[in-house]
Amino acid sequence: MIDQFFRLFKKATIVGSLMLLPGLIFGQVKEEVNGCAKTLQNARKTYEQGRIEEIPGLLNKCLQSGFNEQEKVEAYRLLTLANLYFDEKGKAQESMLKMLKIDPEYEINPxxxxxxxxxxxxxxxTNPVYLFGGMAGANFTQVNVLQNYSLDNPEITDAEYRVRTGYHVGVVFEFSLSKKISLMTGPQFNMLTYEYRESKLGFVKETFVEKQSRISLPITFKYEFNGEKxxxxxxxxxxGSYLLGAEAEVERFDDLGDLNVDDGNRGVKGPPVDLSEQRMSFNWSLVAGGGIKIKELLGKGYFTIDVRYAYGMMNAVNAENRYSNIELKYDYLHLDDDFQLNNLMISIGYTVPVYRPKLKKNKKELVY
Structure with missing residues (x-):
């Protein structure tokens, strides 16, 4: 009976210990964390009191385990100051590097x-080596006519080009050249579209909506102005951009009045017409724009709102194949004008900075 009592008591003791163990561990960790916070406070007071030689001994244990990131930054700052005081240049560089690896965006307070x-x-x-991310947005294509062509008299044409909305998505890479200047690039996919309307021969009305899919690579230099957030x-x-495909939805309406009403021959509309042979494969544009970059709105990256205008520098039409599309020419009585494509692009994006702090090569022997 006594043996059974002791066995039950032993089991209860083990179970109770296991139940208390998480609380003991949590309490110990909490005590260590609070202890390291007090250690940092003591280190600050010790530095202010001029007992700088005590700083490394106070901080080393908690730097190995106990400080959170913010506390580590402050601790390495104090350690760097102590090393500088004793002219320990190598140790000062080492502690500064560790500080910057934790907080690469540390800002000097003079x-x-x-x-x-x-x-x-x-x-x-201390600049980010590069930033990478993505962007997406809407674009608005404007046609700049270089030369009118028509199966009717091109001198009296009433041709009208209308802006339509397309879209684009892409990848962004930004390479820092200095504190304020960077190089931006990254491939993007563009879907461009516009509308064309024309009346000709006294009875034909044509509606022509073209869509182009292109891969482009913008390369721009960016200058940032001062700002906190x-x-x-x-x-x-x-x-530069490369054509992936082009097609048009074309509709021809013949306004013949009272003629041919009975036979129903009042217009032509069919499936989209392939325009790839009538468009130049490569094109390029000058780009100018601006926007804002918002820091830490979403995580540690940058939320960007960007507006840019791309002014086309080449004729988008392959003049050699202007008359070769039989369907366009005979079914819809359409001939392409020579034109350039200009685009207004509005984008939102998100980029993440990549830091690799290190001692500059030309500064290693600098005396400070």
Missing amino acids: VVDPPEFINLYNMFR VQPFIRLGAE
């Missing part, structure tokens, strides 16, 4: 940070 610390900070590459920018460059 009121608080001493000149030696600022000089050391300026010896490191919102940074305006402008950009300027060029864009």
Whole structure:
């Protein structure tokens, strides 16, 4: 009976210990965290009191385990200041690098940070190596006519081009060249569209809606203005594009009055007409634009609103094949004008910075 009691007591003790174990572990971790927070406070006071030689010994244990990221940044800052005080240049560079790896966007405060610390900070590459992300938006295609062509008299044509809305999606890469200047590029897919209307021969009315799918590669230089959370920018460059396909939905309406009403021959409308042979495969544009970049609106990246205008520099029409599309010419009485395509593009995007802080090569021997 006594043996059975002791066995039950032993089991209850083990179960109770297991139930208390998470609380004990949590309490211990909480105590260590609170202890490291107090350690950091003590380190600040110790530095302010001038007992700088005690700083490394106070911080080392919690730097290995105990500090959160924000506390580590402050701890490495204090450690860097201590190393600079004792002219330990190599150790100062090492602790500064560790600080920047945790917080690559650390901003110097000239009121608080001493000149030696600022000089050391300026010896490191602190700009993002590059940013990458994606973008999408709407575009509006405008036709700039270079030369009119028509099966009717081109001198008296009433041809009208109307803007239609397309879309685009793409990948964005941004390479920093300096604090304010960067190079932006990245492939994108564009769906461009416009509408054409014309009356000819005294009775024909034509509606022509073209859609082009293109792969483009814009390359622009970007200049950013100062701003804390919102940074305006402008950009300027060029864009090359390659035609993937082009087609048009064409409708011809014959307004013959009272003639041929009975036979129903009042118009022509069929499936989309392939225009690939009538369009130049390669084209390029000058690009100018601007927008705003909003920091940390979504995570640690940048939310971007961008507006740019691409001015076409080439004739979009393959003049050699202007008359070769039999369906366009005879069914719809259509001939292409020579024209350029200009596009207004409005995009939203998101980019993530990639940092690789390191000591600049030409600064390694700099005395500070």
